[in-house]
Amino acid sequence: MGKIDKKSSALLRCRSLLVLILQVGLILCSLVCAWLLRFEFQVPDPGLLRTAAFVLVIVRLAVMPFFNLMHGWWRYTGISDAVDVLKATLTGSFAFLVIVRYGLGLEAFPLSIYVLEGLITLTLLTGIRVLSRLLAESVRADSASKRLLLVGAGHAAQMIIRETQGVETGYSVIGCVDDDPLKKGLRVLGVPVLGTVETLPRAVLEQRIDEVLIAIPSATQIQMCRLVETCKQAGAPFRTVPEMAELIAGQVTLQQAREVSLADLLGRNPVHLDLESVREHIRDRVVMVTGAAGSIGSELCRQIRIYKPKLLVCLDRNETGIFHLQNQLEQGGEDQRKVFCVADFCNPERMRKIFQAYGVEIVFHAAAYKHVPVMEANVEEAVGNNVFGVLGLLNVAQDSNCSAFVMISSDKAVNPTNVMGCTKRVGELLLAAWPGERLRCVSVRFGNVLGSNGSVIPLFQEQIRKNQPITITHPEMTRFFMTVAEAVSLVLQAFAIGRNGDILVLDMGEPVRVAELAKTLVRLSGKSNPEFKFIGLRPGEKLFEELFYPDERVWTSACEKISCTESGRPAWPALKRGLDELYAATSLGKRSSILARLKEIVPQFTYENCDPDPNAGKMPFRPLPGNALHDVPPLADMPGAPYGAWRMNPLPGPASGGPGD
Numbered sequence: 001m002g003k004i005d006k007k008s009s010a011l012l013r014c015r016s017l018l019v020l021i022l023q024v025g026l027i028l029c030s031l032v033c034a035w036l037l038r039f040e041f042q043v044p045d046p047g048l049l050r051t052a053a054f055v056l057v058i059v060r061l062a063v064m065p066f067f068n069l070m071h072g073w074w075r076y077t078g079i080s081d082a083v084d085v086l087k088a089t090l091t092g093s094f095a096f097l098v099i100v101r102y103g104l105g106l107e108a109f110p111l112s113i114y115v116l117e118g119l120i121t122l123t124l125l126t127g128i129r130v131l132s133r134l135l136a137e138s139v140r141a142d143s144a145s146k147r148l149l150l151v152g153a154g155h156a157a158q159m160i161i162r163e164t165q166g167v168e169t170g171y172s173v174i175g176c177v178d179d180d181p182l183k184k185g186l187r188v189l190g191v192p193v194l195g196t197v198e199t200l201p202r203a204v205l206e207q208r209i210d211e212v213l214i215a216i217p218s219a220t221q222i223q224m225c226r227l228v229e230t231c232k233q234a235g236a237p238f239r240t241v242p243e244m245a246e247l248i249a250g251q252v253t254l255q256q257a258r259e260v261s262l263a264d265l266l267g268r269n270p271v272h273l274d275l276e277s278v279r280e281h282i283r284d285r286v287v288m289v290t291g292a293a294g295s296i297g298s299e300l301c302r303q304i305r306i307y308k309p310k311l312l313v314c315l316d317r318n319e320t321g322i323f324h325l326q327n328q329l330e331q332g333g334e335d336q337r338k339v340f341c342v343a344d345f346c347n348p349e350r351m352r353k354i355f356q357a358y359g360v361e362i363v364f365h366a367a368a369y370k371h372v373p374v375m376e377a378n379v380e381e382a383v384g385n386n387v388f389g390v391l392g393l394l395n396v397a398q399d400s401n402c403s404a405f406v407m408i409s410s411d412k413a414v415n416p417t418n419v420m421g422c423t424k425r426v427g428e429l430l431l432a433a434w435p436g437e438r439l440r441c442v443s444v445r446f447g448n449v450l451g452s453n454g455s456v457i458p459l460f461q462e463q464i465r466k467n468q469p470i471t472i473t474h475p476e477m478t479r480f481f482m483t484v485a486e487a488v489s490l491v492l493q494a495f496a497i498g499r500n501g502d503i504l505v506l507d508m509g510e511p512v513r514v515a516e517l518a519k520t521l522v523r524l525s526g527k528s529n530p531e532f533k534f535i536g537l538r539p540g541e542k543l544f545e546e547l548f549y550p551d552e553r554v555w556t557s558a559c560e561k562i563s564c565t566e567s568g569r570p571a572w573p574a575l576k577r578g579l580d581e582l583y584a585a586t587s588l589g590k591r592s593s594i595l596a597r598l599k600e601i602v603p604q605f606t607y608e609n610c611d612p613d614p615n616a617g618k619m620p621f622r623p624l625p626g627n628a629l630h631d632v633p634p635l636a637d638m639p640g641a642p643y644g645a646w647r648m649n650p651l652p653g654p655a656s657g658g659p660g661d
Contacts, residue, residue, distance in 0.1 A: 291367030293321025386423035418540025442498035447480030480508035
């Protein structure tokens, strides 16, 4: 190791010496050329020339270190280096004039040579650096570097080109293509614009391109789909830079380039948010996220911490999920306090202790049972978790003087055909009718998020990876999709603008055919001739989802991608009576009775064999105590099995995440 260090030091000294000798030679050459030009290639008074040359070399070498011009890394020369050469030349020329004319009194030295020598020195010192960089880049371009073609000739492309020219990245940008036909023939930092995007396949073939990089961070969903199709036609591997929201300080680097994902093709439309209003509501407050280990809950935790809460309480019954979330959040190195609780939100006593211990002020309720076919076979669990669990948590939040309660709802709550969707609708009604004055209750309704635990996408990806048939329920089935980051950003915005009892609906864009979604995933994976198998609708599924009820009045909110809905709010006493009956039916565990009670609360609920239970009116009924307007007393005061604690032996497994398939 010592020998290597000695060799490196020797090479560095040798390099510095060569740089010194070369620059001295260029300075002397400049003076001689200026002298010859002044005297028409004659050399009168060689003694004066020698004296001036000695002084000039000393002055130049004394000035140059102050402008960092003694290093030899000229292959990285840029505009800043040219500016430094200009400054050093002007400073040296002025010092040379003062010393020769006034210090040494050599008034015979021609004034024109001071100017000529300075101009020639500036030209030679700058030129040698530019030439070194050109030679280094030509050598690198002819080496093993991958030949890169950029789609886009804007700001992002300039950053990528500058990076490949400045350091050894293993890539050499050969050219750009851009949708603007006026840019054809132009050069971006020396890299030619070869034509429009339509000419990309030909450019890949003619220029022997190894990889294509889509350098358009602001590309919309439609643009990305077109660009991906064009890249696939070209037959070269391709990647993309993240969208602008993912980039830090607008800096685009090759390290940030990644494979094109489904999110790029479905969710790159920009979202304009009022971040300050969200910050004002969250900063220095104690915020709890239930279902924190799920896809929606974990993203909520990641985004909430940006707004500097006083304390972030991450709660989930999934111990492994909480463990992974804790590792993710603690890698960021932020100073904010975070607490990770393994608990079931349906356990009111446990929740009450957590609320009191940490002083919870805001609740984002993302925990829910959400898998439609599973909940069709487990009706009691769906009702207990998604209805009475929410009711119990509302009670705890009310008694703990929380200021806001936000529930993640689902588009399946609209005209539900399954138990999961119906229970989410009951949750919406609960928050809309909640009589507590201090607690601001808001529901946020949206569809599927890409890659969530309940989404069909991970299933498709697994089947593609294993070369299995891709199972689709129906060729005409459509769903609303959005990225998890966009969904959570809008949830936070909805929390900031929502009024008490509001049901806010996120703009999901146009519905997407699930079959087309599967084909897109296949194209992205590079597979060919996949087998698609249509298996029919599963229990509780419908061909398309809806975002609004026909009788709901819809108006735009302060955020363009959030709508507010209003329909007839149920009176709390009437809703409470329906919940009493639902609780009694759930206690008996008879499916038909539970479904009948759900339909009484949500008349739009339709399900197989939805005829009313013939014994519905004769069933034993034991209403829960409470006669005040609030009509739901504190859980600690309720005898027997209160709301939110109705099941004695909860089934294992996580109850986290957001809406999904």
